[in-house]
Amino acid sequence: MLDIIIKNGWVVDGAGNPKRRSDVGITGAVITEIGDLSGRLSRWHVDVDGAVVCPGFIDSHSHTDSTVDMNPLFESTIRQGVTTEVVGNCGGSAAPIPPGGTVGRFSGDGGAPIPEGRSFGDHLEYLDNKGMSANLAWLVGHNTIRKLAGVTGETVTESQYTLMERTLSEALEDGAFGFSTGLEFEPGRMCSPDEPLRLARLLKNYDAVYASHIRNRDSGVLEALDEFLRVVETHGIRGQVSHMNIRHNTHAPDGAFASCVKRIEAARARGVDVLADMTPLNYGTGSMAAILPLWLTSSPPDKIKALLLDPDVRARLRGDCDRYWRFISGGEWERVLVQSCAALPELNGMWLLDIAKMWNKQPWDCYFDILASVAPDLGKVGLVAYLFTDDHLKETISHPLYMLAADGYSTSADGEIANYSRFPLHYIGMAWFLTHHVRESGILSLEEAVRKMTSMPAGHFRLGARGLIAPGYAADIAVFHPEKLETPFDISNPAQYTRGMDFVFVAGEPVLDGGGHTGATPGVNLRKQSSN
Numbered sequence: 464m465l466d467i468i469i470k471n472g473w474v475v476d477g478a479g480n481p482k483r484r485s486d487v488g489i490t491g492a493v494i495t496e497i498g499d500l501s502g503r504l505s506r507w508h509v510d511v512d513g514a515v516v517c518p519g520f521i522d523s524h525s526h527t528d529s530t531v532d533m534n535p536l537f538e539s540t541i542r543q544g545v546t547t548e549v550v551g552n553c554g555g556s557a558a559p560i561p562p563g564g565t566v567g568r569f570s571g572d573g574g575a576p577i578p579e580g581r582s583f584g585d586h587l588e589y590l591d592n593k594g595m596s597a598n599l600a601w602l603v604g605h606n607t608i609r610k611l612a613g614v615t616g617e618t619v620t621e622s623q624y625t626l627m628e629r630t631l632s633e634a635l636e637d638g639a640f641g642f643s644t645g646l647e648f649e650p651g652r653m654c655s656p657d658e659p660l661r662l663a664r665l666l667k668n669y670d671a672v673y674a675s676h677i678r679n680r681d682s683g684v685l686e687a688l689d690e691f692l693r694v695v696e697t698h699g700i701r702g703q704v705s706h707m708n709i710r711h712n713t714h715a716p717d718g719a720f721a722s723c724v725k726r727i728e729a730a731r732a733r734g735v736d737v738l739a740d741m742t743p744l745n746y747g748t749g750s751m752a753a754i755l756p757l758w759l760t761s762s763p764p765d766k767i768k769a770l771l772l773d774p775d776v777r778a779r780l781r782g783d784c785d786r787y788w789r790f791i792s793g794g795e796w797e798r799v800l801v802q803s804c805a806a807l808p809e810l811n812g813m814w815l816l817d818i819a820k821m822w823n824k825q826p827w828d829c830y831f832d833i834l835a836s837v838a839p840d841l842g843k844v845g846l847v848a849y850l851f852t853d854d855h856l857k858e859t860i861s862h863p864l865y866m867l868a869a870d871g872y873s874t875s876a877d878g879e880i881a882n883y884s885r886f887p888l889h890y891i892g893m894a895w896f897l898t899h900h901v902r903e904s905g906i907l908s909l910e911e912a913v914r915k916m917t918s919m920p921a922g923h924f925r926l927g928a929r930g931l932i933a934p935g936y937a938a939d940i941a942v943f944h945p946e947k948l949e950t951p952f953d954i955s956n957p958a959q960y961t962r963g964m965d966f967v968f969v970a971g972e973p974v975l976d977g978g979g980h981t982g983a984t985p986g987v988n989l990r991k992q993s994s995n
Contacts, residue, residue, distance in 0.1 A: 465505040465973060466490050472516035472942065477917035477931040482698050487516055489938040492970035496934065511527045511942050514965055517913045518930050519597075519939035520893050523740050523920035524674075524705055524868035526550060528557035528599065531590060531873070533880045536980060537597040542896040542960045546942030546969050547989070548873070549603035549924055552705055553676040554645025558586035558601070559630060563610045584628075584637030587988040594984030597873075598792070598973050600926055601988065602674055603634040605644040605659065606651045615910075616653050616761060624661070631665055638990025640924050641672035643705070644689070647753055647787055649760055649842060652678070656690050671991065672924055673705035681713035681789055688723050689994050692730050695737055701923065702994050706747070706870055707739035708859055710850045713789040720858060727864060737863040738923050740868040741859040743895040744888055747850040748802060748870065751834060752841035753787040755780070760841065788848055796826040800954070803845040803883040803986070806836035812885030812957065847886045854856025861906050865922070867915045871894050876958040887957045891950035894961040898950045908943060926989060938971035941958035 467489040474485045474497065483584060488496035488503065496503075525548035526971040527540065540548065550556070562580035581589065583603065609615075612626040622822070631642060644659050647652050663673045673695055677687040688704065695702035709715045716722070730737050752760065759780065762770060770776045785792040792800060799815045810818055810833065818833075819826045848881075859865055869892030874884035884890075891898075893916065900906040907915070921930025929937040941964065948963040967975035972985040 465495065465500070465503060467507045467938075468500050468503060468505040469516055469940070469942065470500070470508060470510045472511045472514055473850035474932050475515050475910055475913045476933065477518040477913055481910060482515065487932060489546075489968070489971045490929040492938055494932060494934055494936050494938050494940075497932065498718055505699050509966065511965065512627065514543070514944045515909070516932065516940060516942050518917040518936075519941050519967060519969065520870050520916040521546070521920040521926070521930060522548040522893055522916075522926050523703075523924070524549060524552050524680065524867040524870050526552060526555075526870070526872040528601065529555075529872060530880060531595060531599065532593075533878075534873055534875050534876075535593055535984065536982065537593045537595065537873045537986070538875040538980065539583050539890045539960060540893065540975055541596050541967055541980065542964055542978075543596060543891065544943060544964050544967055545873075545893050546939035546941070546967065546986075547598040547600060547753060547926065547929065549600045549640070549920065551639075552643050552645075552674060552870075554604045554606035554643055554648055554651045555604060556604035556607045557687045558641070559583045559607065559611060559634065560586060567696075579817070582637070583634035583639065587637065587990070591988055595986035596980075596984050597969055597986040599986070599988050600640050600924060601638070601801070602641045602643040602672070603631055603639045605654075605662065606648060609654070615633040615642045615650050617655050619654075619658060626661060628665060631662060635665065635669045635671055635991075638988070639671065640926070640989075640991045641674055641703075642666055643674040643676070645676040647676060649752065653757060653761065656693070659696050660697060663694050664698050664701065667698050669924060669991065670701075672701040672703055674705055677707075678711060680708065680823070684709065684715055684719050685722055686725070688726055692726065692737070696730060696733070696735050702735065702737035703923065704737065704739040706742055706868070707865075708741060708851060709713050709855060710747075710788065711790070711855070712793070712795070720855065723764045724862065724864070729863075736923075738864050738866060738919075740866040741856075742868060742870045743860075743892050743900065744910050745849055745851050745853070745856065746847055746886070746888065748845055748847050748886065748888065749788060750842055751801075751830070751844035751846050754784040754791055754835075756783045756786070758783075759811035767841070767901055768835050771835040771838055777827065777831050780831070790848075799831065800847040800886070801844070802847045804833060804837065805883070807833060808882050811882060812954070817921055823880040847888075856900075857904075857906050860900055865915070866920050867893070867896050867912065876960060881958050882981075885957055887952045888955065890957065890959055891952065891961050894948055894950045894964070897945060898948050902945060902948075912930065938968055940966070940968040942966035
């Protein structure tokens with residue numbers, strides 16, 4: 464007897480094959496049969512009335528490690544059909560946690576303090592014991608281990624290298640799937656190219672992936688991509704170029720995207736296993752402090768707030784912040800919105816120009832005032848900005864070497880966490896590929912979009928037997944009628960869940976039933992098996 468039969472569905476198998484009418488049988492946590500299961504007995508018979516039955520979606524670039532402690536039910540992403548998220552991206556992972564560190568960076572009080580610190584493995588065990596509704600696959604962040612080792616500038620002592628290498632090795636032993644860098648963010652932006660190159664050599668013995676938010680995606684994007692490719696090619700490891708895109712009007716060279724793709728294709732022709740990913744919206748998220756110059760961010764922490772409040776320093780900064788989102792330096796303030804500021808939560812969800820009008824100040828002064836409110840922890844303010852043209856979204860999302868990712872985090876429409884999620888991306892991002900880029904724009908077929916969100920990331924990150932509707936694969940399954948999916952996009956009212964996802968199963972257990980969350984927590988932290 465089967466545990467569950469999903470009856471009368473159109474199976475989109477995750478491999479890119481045309482959809483076919485079929486039933487799906489589940490025993491325990493595994494898919495065991497596919498075909499006509501009429502007359503077969505099961506403990507639960509689910510007639511889905513012609514809905515699509517596909518593998519649960521895998522978000523290949525997520526930051527849910529920063530919110531899972533506050534939102535273990537994965538409220539916003541489970542309603543999009545997401546059953547696994549690859550976390551620890553852009554150089555920042557929520558573990559390991561140094562002594563006196565915190566969990567839950569979006570908490571208003573900075574999160575729950577961890578007096579004695581917590582290793583990578585201990586943190587995963589903590590979350591497993593707490594219970595989660597979906598799965599996480601972890602990368603270890605370079606910026607995280609840099610902070611743990613006390614590295615702030617370009618210089619790294621041998622003892623600091625030893626500590627970073629030991630921390631990374633321990634995390635890989637405990638099941639991390641790879642290592643990420645965020646080379647536009649503190650403190651990784653100050654490292655020399657030799658530092659990621661040295662650390663990444665440890666990945667080879669674990670068949671682990673190197674994922675990078677590269678150092679520059681505007682005027683220096685080609686050199687930054689070459690830096691990344693040097694790491695993966697030198698060590699013969701798999702690589703993931705995080706959100707490899709060209710932001711609009713930021714001084715990138717003509718034909719930059721085509722040149723980047725040619726470099727990736729050439730590396731693959733040389734035998735380098737490298738892929739990229741892309742986000743769903745014209746808008747993207749980022750750190751408010753990322754435009755600041757090194758001469759400010761490398762100042763003593765106890766001096767940064769005073770510097771940001773100094774009129775003479777502000778005058779210098781106005782001419783010295785032409786980096787990262789360069790359109791800010793160019794005065795395009797209408798493109799920028801505050802997403803999360805713990806010190807001034809009343810600003811969350813407001814455009815910078817509206818803040819300037821409310822405060823009766825120039826936008827630059829508002830910018831520096833907001834940063835000063837969180838100093839010296841400048842990374843605590845997140846922004847949203849208009850980044851990509853429709854044409855660029857089309858050429859990235861449709862490219863065969865690009866997986867699909869939200870680059871957000873799972874959140875909830877209720878509770879404290881909602882105050883720090885003032886943008887629709889976190890509620891609709893992965894489902895937006897299906898409603899907008901498949902159904903409305905026709906950029907991708909349904910089968911290809913599902914492949915880019917299931918078997919493609921599962922295979923590249925080595926997530927085991929998941930990402931396909933096939934016997935022996937994990938019973939992580941999404942069920943929905945494509946024409947009924949709704950992804951509300953309203954910046955003034957962002958906390959609206961995706962609607963129309965009928966069922967979501969994780970490890971064969973229903974987490975979404977008839978569109979409602981069951982409260983089940985069958986998710987786990989996936990652990991990569993060492994290949995040593």
